[in-house]
Amino acid sequence: MDGPQIKALAHRLNQLLFNQLVGRIDVPADRWQANVLLKHCAGQHVRRVYSHGRWLLWNFSHGISWACYPLRRWRWSIDFPESDSGSGPSLLRSVGIGGAPPASLSAMVVPPSVSPLLLIPGRRPLLRMTLTDGRRICLSGRPLFLIMLTEGLWRHPELSSLGPDLLADQFSKTQWVYRLRHESGKTVSQALLEQNVAAGIGNQSKCEILFAAGISPSTHMTTLTREDLDHLADVAVELLMAQFRSALSPISAPPVPRRVFDRAGEPCDICSTPIAVDRSGCDNRWSWYCPNCQPAREEPMLFNPEETRLAETDPVRQKS
Numbered sequence: 203m204d205g206p207q208i209k210a211l212a213h214r215l216n217q218l219l220f221n222q223l224v225g226r227i228d229v230p231a232d233r234w235q236a237n238v239l240l241k242h243c244a245g246q247h248v249r250r251v252y253s254h255g256r257w258l259l260w261n262f263s264h265g266i267s268w269a270c271y272p273l274r275r276w277r278w279s280i281d282f283p284e285s286d287s288g289s290g291p292s293l294l295r296s297v298g299i300g301g302a303p304p305a306s307l308s309a310m311v312v313p314p315s316v317s318p319l320l321l322i323p324g325r326r327p328l329l330r331m332t333l334t335d336g337r338r339i340c341l342s343g344r345p346l347f348l349i350m351l352t353e354g355l356w357r358h359p360e361l362s363s364l365g366p367d368l369l370a371d372q373f374s375k376t377q378w379v380y381r382l383r384h385e386s387g388k389t390v391s392q393a394l395l396e397q398n399v400a401a402g403i404g405n406q407s408k409c410e411i412l413f414a415a416g417i418s419p420s421t422h423m424t425t426l427t428r429e430d431l432d433h434l435a436d437v438a439v440e441l442l443m444a445q446f447r448s449a450l451s452p453i454s455a456p457p458v459p460r461r462v463f464d465r466a467g468e469p470c471d472i473c474s475t476p477i478a479v480d481r482s483g484c485d486n487r488w489s490w491y492c493p494n495c496q497p498a499r500e501e502p503m504l505f506n507p508e509e510t511r512l513a514e515t516d517p518v519r520q521k522s
């Protein structure tokens with residue numbers, strides 16, 4: 203999940219949990235070392251769920267916060283108690299609210315006051331939070347999960363180094379372009395992923411942004427002009443906002459097509475050239491791109507060829 207999907211997840215969780223009282227928290231005894239701190243949040247209210255970049259942040263009423271980061275796939279789901287189950291045992295319907303796509307899309311349900319969600323099969327959760335009204339929020343997958351004092355949240359090294367959130371209302375494209383121009387020692391592929399420059403772009407978004415901007419992932423930052431960077435910033439924010447709207451409300455906002463990411467060998471939608479994949483960004487992350495729509499640029503030479511030639515011949519002249 204990249205920033206837009208996590209922002210949509212945070213929005214949904216906040217809609218569901220704002221000011222809700224947590225009845226209990228269950229965690230597998232062998233999976234979490236912070237069981238005591240986690241369970242300490244039972245009996246407290248959820249004050250806020252929000253995101254910054256790819257971080258999902260929770261504030262609780264007793265001054266404790268969670269900071270969750272999807273190292274690999276994760277899945278959040280909520281179990282709604284069935285209101286019409288009569289006097290029998292209470293039934294729960296499990297609904298995915300973010301993360302990996304469900305295994306089955308066969309049953310669609312639309313819980314009240316929430317965007318259309320998908321029924322998913324139960325999985326062994328890493329964390330299960332039960333609210334006092336019977337709803338249960340489950341997390342499975344492999345996140346980085348930090349628990350800390352809310353007042354010290356933004357002093358944590360993982361968070362204090364983050365740049366501005368690309369999807370925040372107050373985000374400034376001008377400021378981002380200014381910061382990008384200082385990433386001169388990197389390729390554009392590396393610079394886009396630098397979360398301390400701007401937070402929220404993951405590898406999939408990076409590939410799609412570069413395709414939309416017509417820039418090869420191996421392009422060195424020094425070859426991009428101010429106009430190139432302005433165009434790149436415009437394209438990036440527009441694409442991320444479209445991804446966010448689609449993740450938040452898949453019915454009212456059209457899905458953002460995957461043009462290059464994970465499509466190696468398939469024809470480009472524009473020119474039919476096979477999509478290529480390599481580590482051309484030199485950032486240890488794979489980059490998918492269209493070699494035709496995103497042509498490589500010539501890198502500037504460190505020295506003017508004429509000056510270089512003179513420098514080489516000068517010593518000879520001196521000897522002669």
Ligand SMILES: [Zn+2]
Nearest residue numbers: 470473492495
């Ligand atoms: Zn193409």
